[in-house]
Every structure is written in C-alpha cells, then in structure tokens.
Amino acid sequence: MVWGAGFIMLLDNLGYNVTTIIAGLGVGGIAIALAAQNILSDLFSYLVIFFDKPFEIGNFIVAGPTSGVIERIGITTSHLRSLDG
Numbered sequence: 292m293v294w295g296a297g298f299i300m301l302l303d304n305l306g307y308n309v310t311t312i313i314a315g316l317g318v319g320g321i322a323i324a325l326a327a328q329n330i331l332s333d334l335f336s337y338l339v340i341f342f343d344k345p346f347e348i349g350n351f352i353v354a355g356p357t358s359g360v361i362e363r364i365g366i367t368t369s370h371l372r373s374l375d376g
Contacts, residue, residue: 299312299313333366333367334366337364337365337366337367340364340369341364346361347361347364348361348363348364349361352371354371357371357373358371358373359371359372359374
C-alpha cells in the first residue's frame with residue numbers, strides 16, 4: 292500500500308489527473324469482482340465438500356429427482372452414475 296501511495300503521489304507530481312486513475316481502478320476492481328463471483332462460488336462449494344465430506348466417491352445419494360452413485364467430485368461438478376447407467 293505504501294508503494295501504491297508513493298506511485299500515485301509520483302503521478303500527481305508529474306501532472307497526471309490522479310482522481311480519474313483512481314476512479315478507473317475502482318470501476319475495474321468492481322468489474323473483476325463481478326466476473327470472479329461465479330468462480331469463487333464454485334471454489335468455495337468445492338472446498339466445503341472437500342473438507343466437510345458430506346459424501347464420498349462410491350456413496351449412493353438422492354438429489355431431488357436424481358439418484359445415483361458418486362463417481363467423481365470436481366471443483367465445478369460432481370459426477371453421478373444413475374442406476375440405469
């Protein structure tokens with residue numbers, strides 16, 4: 292943060308309009324946060340499944356109208372094999 296503040300002061304001393312740069316960085320940060328929202332949600336869900344271990348590979352589960360045996364647990368998806376294949 293100290294280096295960032297120093298860099299902003301340097302730009303201000305060189306005659307650049309620092310308020311537009313800071314506003315642009317703020318808007319860019321919001322855009323990046325909104326874009327990363329789904330990725331972080333999937334990652335958090337994976338970590339909850341990984342550490343809580345509510346089910347493991349080989350377990351039979353029922354999720355709504357779908358039921359089957361868990362074959363693989365991934366970061367974004369978990370693979371189930373239904374009884375009919």
